[in-house]
Amino acid sequence: MAVPDGIRIVLTRAGDRVLRADIGSTRLAVADRLFSGKAPADILPMVALLFSLCGTAQAVAGLGAVEQAASRPAPAAHDDARALLVLAELVAEHGLALARDWPILAGQPPRLDAAKAMRTAQRALVAALYPDGDWLTIGGGRLAPDHAALTARLAAMRAAIDAAVDHPVAALATADGFNRWLDGAGALSLPGFVAGHGWQALGAVPFAPLPADGPDDLADRLAADTDGHFLNRPDWRGEHGETGPLARHHRHPLVAALLATHGAGLLTRLAARLVAVANALDHLDHLAATLPPGAGAGGGLADGAGLATVQTARGLLVHRVELAGGRIARYQILAPTEWNFHPDGPLAAALTGLAVDDTLDLRARLLVQAFDPCVTCTVDMGEVHA
Amino acid sequence: MCMAIPSRVVAIDGSIATVEAFGQTRQTSLLMLEQPVAVGDYLVLGAGGHFAADKVDAETAREAIAFMAQAMTDGQA
Numbered sequence: 001m002a003v004p005d006g007i008r009i010v011l012t013r014a015g016d017r018v019l020r021a022d023i024g025s026t027r028l029a030v031a032d033r034l035f036s037g038k039a040p041a042d043i044l045p046m047v048a049l050l051f052s053l054c055g056t057a058q059a060v061a062g063l064g065a066v067e068q069a070a071s072r073p074a075p076a077a078h079d080d081a082r083a084l085l086v087l088a089e090l091v092a093e094h095g096l097a098l099a100r101d102w103p104i105l106a107g108q109p110p111r112l113d114a115a116k117a118m119r120t121a122q123r124a125l126v127a128a129l130y131p132d133g134d135w136l137t138i139g140g141g142r143l144a145p146d147h148a149a150l151t152a153r154l155a156a157m158r159a160a161i162d163a164a165v166d167h168p169v170a171a172l173a174t175a176d177g178f179n180r181w182l183d184g185a186g187a188l189s190l191p192g193f194v195a196g197h198g199w200q201a202l203g204a205v206p207f208a209p210l211p212a213d214g215p216d217d218l219a220d221r222l223a224a225d226t227d228g229h230f231l232n233r234p235d236w237r238g239e240h241g242e243t244g245p246l247a248r249h250h251r252h253p254l255v256a257a258l259l260a261t262h263g264a265g266l267l268t269r270l271a272a273r274l275v276a277v278a279n280a281l282d283h284l285d286h287l288a289a290t291l292p293p294g295a296g297a298g299g300g301l302a303d304g305a306g307l308a309t310v311q312t313a314r315g316l317l318v319h320r321v322e323l324a325g326g327r328i329a330r331y332q333i334l335a336p337t338e339w340n341f342h343p344d345g346p347l348a349a350a351l352t353g354l355a356v357d358d359t360l361d362l363r364a365r366l367l368v369q370a371f372d373p374c375v376t377c378t379v380d381m382g383e384v385h386a
Numbered sequence: 387m388c389m390a391i392p393s394r395v396v397a398i399d400g401s402i403a404t405v406e407a408f409g410q411t412r413q414t415s416l417l418m419l420e421q422p423v424a425v426g427d428y429l430v431l432g433a434g435g436h437f438a439a440d441k442v443d444a445e446t447a448r449e450a451i452a453f454m455a456q457a458m459t460d461g462q463a
Binding site: 030033034046049050051052053055096100112115116119120373374375376377 | 389390391392417418420430432433434435437439440442446449450453454457458
């Protein structure tokens with residue numbers, strides 16, 4: 001029994017251009033099969049484990065959807081605690097790219113020590129918030145922030161990010177700072193590599209960001225999606241919007257300046273990820289300093305439907321749950337990759353029309369990395385048309 | 387969908403492990419892990435599978451695998 005979990009991209013070439021990029025997926029929308037009929041409290045730890053690439057965001061989205069469906073909201077302090085955990089995971093996911101994947105693509109040795117230090121600090125955050133380990137409790141566990149430990153662990157994460165880019169990341173989130181870095185320590189980084197090859201505008205496509213909280217008809221579209229088509233190939237009013245760091249931060253001054261100069265191309269996308277990290281680290285410091293303690297909310301579980309959205313490193317993650325008789329009656333997960341790697345979506349558009357030469361494979365892989373799939377993704381060269 | 391099924395380590399050669407899940411084997415780097423890894427341990431792989439992301443205790447891993455197997459069996463019925 002094989003578990004399908006990948007994306008395969010095949011580039012069809014004609015003359016000196018990529019004629020078509022076919023994005024095929026062997027992923028399964030399995031959440032409903034996995035969780036239907038089970039008790040909500042039993043499935044949340046499994047959500048965190050089975051979707052562990054962004055397991056915190058998945059679990060927080062699941063908690064939020066279940067709590068809304070059950071009419072049992074957690075006290076507000078838990079919203080901040082969960083936001084802190086999700087943001088820290090966002091930083092760690094981008095940080096893995098900065099420390100490990102970006103150097104490899106740029107022909108440099110990966111910064112595995114920085115990547116490991118970041119992961120270690122991030123994983124220790126739950127214990128500094130929920131000392132009993134009950135953060136997945138519906139209605140909230142016992143929240144008792146250890147502010148000193150939180151501050152220390154977030155400082156370790158920031159130090160690891162700074163080490164990965166050879167510069168304080170906060171100083172990169174301005175046009176001057178970014179450009180100085182590209183000319184200096186960043187010249188060997190992936191953005192420097194891209195700029196050095198003149199690939200700043202590579203894959204620039206018409207930019208169609210999704211709203212930050214998702215399409216306004218999301219709940220209705222998911223409720224009506226009985227055959228799973230929307231989950232696998234989502235659209236917003238018939239269009240194929242994108243989600244992720246660029247969609248989230250396109251109004252940031254640095255990102256807006258790069259959009260104006262290079263369009264929604266490769267360098268703009270990489271810079272948006274740096275901005276996402278810098279913003280998240282600042283927000284994390286604020287949350288860690290102000291987070292109050294709080295008990296959970298007791299009570300039973302009503303029947304109903306609930307939807308929760310979370311911003312992950314890769315973009316908008318949506319969980320929708322229906323409860324009946326205290327059990328999961330329906331469970332839907334819409335992941336950001338479904339938007340960005342949609343067969344007619346922004347990555348397909350970015351790959352279509354690329355020049356065919358001996359760097360095509362590398363340029364295609366750079367674009368895939370910029371869109372940041374949450375699963376294995378291969379790029380193959382398909383037919384050559386006359 | 388970013389599934390991360392725990393994979394069992396069937397062989398180790400230096401910093402590279404061969405892991406198995408649902409009959410499929412693949413190789414993955416152990417360089418990102420803090421903990422020591424032995425044959426028989428269970429790992430969760432990161433995106434792309436090139437690096438192991440985490441070590442999972444055997445009981446949790448078997449529970450997750452059984453959970454997944456049941457869902458896939460139900461889906462094929």
